[in-house]
Amino acid sequence: MSLHRGVLRMATAAVALAAGLAFGAVAWAQGEWKAPPEAHSLKNPITKFDAKAKADAKNIVETNCVPCHGVTGKGDGPAAAVLPTKPADWTSEKVQKQTDGEIFWKLSNGRGAMPPWKSLPEKERWELVSYIRSLKK
Ligand code: HEC
Numbered sequence: 438m439s440l441h442r443g444v445l446r447m448a449t450a451a452v453a454l455a456a457g458l459a460f461g462a463v464a465w466a467q468g469e470w471k472a473p474p475e476a477h478s479l480k481n482p483i484t485k486f487d488a489k490a491k492a493d494a495k496n497i498v499e500t501n502c503v504p505c506h507g508v509t510g511k512g513d514g515p516a517a518a519v520l521p522t523k524p525a526d527w528t529s530e531k532v533q534k535q536t537d538g539e540i541f542w543k544l545s546n547g548r549g550a551m552p553p554w555k556s557l558p559e560k561e562r563w564e565l566v567s568y569i570r571s572l573k574k
Contacts, residue, residue: 470548472539479538482560486567494568497561501554510572520550527569540566 483490498510505520507513510527517524525532532540545562547553554562 470543472535472542476538476542477536479536479541481537481541481563481566483563483567486564486571490564491568491571494561494564497557497565498568501557502565505550510569522549522551524551528572528574532569533573537563537566537570540569 504516505524512524512526
């Protein structure tokens, strides 16, 4: 192999790699986020989401979620402007049409700029699901 062809090949490989990475980043940022099938039927154990439970959940939201998702959950928190992916609008049809299990799975596992909230006790995570539900228009 001549030196020239070797360099050319390396350059081609580098371009292909860069293109692949760029495509991957775009796919990561824009691909639809789907919870796995087994998450769909997870049952929300919170059957009584009363004023006290809602106030508790609101507290967790204010501490952990508001910077990105905004005070009203519309995805317009102060940090939203600098994120590569827009935080979800909890009041939207797109979020609300999912099962409780799917929302639970997503907020537990996170993706990209959305942190995983597995560190919160399971009960609190279900309360967050009920809270998001309570914002349905
Ligand atoms: C650092 C910013 C940030 C914080 C803090 C944050 N989120 Fe998110 N969240 C995001 C982003 C960005 C997305 C969209 C991710 C994507 O589509 O790849 C998202 C998506 C979600 C989704 C998925 C919506 C859907 O149906 O696709 C849920 C549910 C959610 N967030 C709940 C929460 C909850 C609850 C908290 C607080 C406990 C929280 N988030 C804190 C940035 C954040």
